[in-house]
Amino acid sequence: xxxxxxxxEWPAETVAxxxxxxxxxxxxHGQRDSAFRWASVTKxxxxxxxxxxxxxxxxxxDQPAGPPGSTVRxxxxxxxxxxxxxxxxxxxxxxxxxxSNAGFEALAAHxxxxxxxxxxxxxGAAVLQPLGLGAELRGxxxxxxxxxxxxxxxxxxxxxxxxxxxxxxxxxxxxxxFPGLVGVLPDVGRMDPNDWGLGFELRxxxxxxxxxxxxxxxxxxxxxxxxxxxxxxPDAGIVLACLCDLDFGPWALEAWPRxxxxxxxxxxxxx
Numbered sequence: 001x002x003x004x005x006x007x008x009e010w011p012a013e014t015v016a017x018x019x020x021x022x023x024x025x026x027x028x029h030g031q032r033d034s035a036f037r038w039a040s041v042t043k044x045x046x047x048x049x050x051x052x053x054x055x056x057x058x059x060x061x062d063q064p065a066g067p068p069g070s071t072v073r074x075x076x077x078x079x080x081x082x083x084x085x086x087x088x089x090x091x092x093x094x095x096x097x098x099x100s101n102a103g104f105e106a107l108a109a110h111x112x113x114x115x116x117x118x119x120x121x122x123x124g125a126a127v128l129q130p131l132g133l134g135a136e137l138r139g140x141x142x143x144x145x146x147x148x149x150x151x152x153x154x155x156x157x158x159x160x161x162x163x164x165x166x167x168x169x170x171x172x173x174x175x176x177x178f179p180g181l182v183g184v185l186p187d188v189g190r191m192d193p194n195d196w197g198l199g200f201e202l203r204x205x206x207x208x209x210x211x212x213x214x215x216x217x218x219x220x221x222x223x224x225x226x227x228x229x230x231x232x233x234p235d236a237g238i239v240l241a242c243l244c245d246l247d248f249g250p251w252a253l254e255a256w257p258r259x260x261x262x263x264x265x266x267x268x269x270x271x
Contacts, residue, residue, distance in 0.1 A: 001027025003262040010255050012227060012246035016149040019263055020239035023157040026267070032149040036243035038135070039224025040186075042145035043104055045127055045135070045155060047076060047199025049119075050107055051165045051173060052126040058114050061198070065110045066103060069093040072110065075103040076198040077177035082106065097183025097194040104142035131158055143224065149243050152230055156239040159232045173198035174220045174234075185209075187225075187248055203231075210253060212260030223248065229256060238267050 004027055007015040016030030038045075050072065053059045061073045070080040070093040081089035082100040091098060108119035115122050120137045128135060131154050135147025162170045176195045183194035185201070188208060195202045203211055203219035210223050211231050221231035227244040240263050242256070 001029075001263075001266065003259070003266055004029035006259060006262070007242075007244075007255075010244070010246070011251050012244040015242070015244040017240070017242045017259070018149050018153045019267070020153060020156050020160065020241075021237055021267060023160045025153055028149065028153075030149065032153075035136075035146050035148055036228065036245065037224075037226040038145040038147060038152070038228050038243070039143045039226035040101075041152070041222050041224040041228045041230055042137070042141065042143050043199055044159075044222050044230065045145055046104055046108065046123065046141045047173065048155075048158070048164065049123045049126045050076060050111065051169055051198070053111055053115065053122070055165055055169060059111060066106045067093065072107065073177060073198065075100075075107045075110075077196045078103060078183070079178045079181060079196075080106075094178050095181075097178075097181040097191075097196060099184065099186050101140065101142035105140065108141040127164065130164055131155060149241060152228075152241040152243060153239070156230055156232060156241050160234075160237070160239060174200050174202070174218075176202060176204075188253070208253060208257075210256050212257045212264060214261045214264040223252075223256075227252065231260070233264070236264055236267065238264060 018028035019026050062071050065072045066075045066080045067089040074080040074093045078099050080103050081091040081093050082102045083090050086102050112119045133151045135151040138144050174197045180193050182192045185191050191206050195204045200220040201222050204217050216235035219233045223229035225248050227246045230241045232239050
């Protein structure tokens with residue numbers, strides 16, 4: 001897939017990108033087996049573990065968790081009122097979309113208590129091991145996962161053809177939770193609305209955005225401060241995954257949408 005060669009022009013020293021169509025790799029560029037820091041893309045893997053826990057009855061999406069009045073659902077969708085990092089709530093639950101690493105720390109603690117095991121062990125048993133991922137959690141469940149492009153592509157394939165959770169659960173997780181909330185998409189800008197699913201950021205009509213102009217409104221995924229991203233476009237049947245060694249910045253808001261549009265242009269239509 002020649003369009004992937006454009007990453008050689010990026011200011012990053014090392015980039016690994018890959019494309020899935022129908023759960024199968026149709027193109028890649030760069031080292032697929034080298035470990036990178038996933039940063040906030042970690043939240044998607046943590047989210048899947050939470051959804052497994054919900055289906056297993058370990059937790060309930062609408063049970064209290066986090067600050068007073070908040071639930072697991074609020075925490076997953078960045079609507080609990082918790083700030084970016086540790087600290088007291090800065091809004092009432094369901095009032096604003098406040099992107100929060102602290103919220104995912106609270107989620108992990110909630111699962112630890114309910115499952116009576118460290119969250120890292122639960123994450124391994126619920127997601128990493130069943131999917132055959134070599135990725136390793138080295139700290140925060142919000143941003144501490146390290147893994148290869150192959151790991152990220154295997155995870156992306158799971159989001160195209162769910163095997164660990166029911167398709168109905170994934171559909172709920174990728175639909176808007178607490179519609180209409182205003183908030184800031186980190187390092188991009190204020191969005192009204194700033195739609196989010198259960199852990200998954202939703203493309204919808206956001207502009208500007210880190211995905212492409214060709215991405216459908218149904219596109220979901222996440223990007224990380226380490227220069228990582230993963231998006232799934234269910235209308236096109238395409239997944240694009242990227243890991244690199246240059247932190248997110250203005251360069252990414254130029255390079256990522258161009259790459260996304262070129263990948264979608266080369267893979268038109270619904271499979």
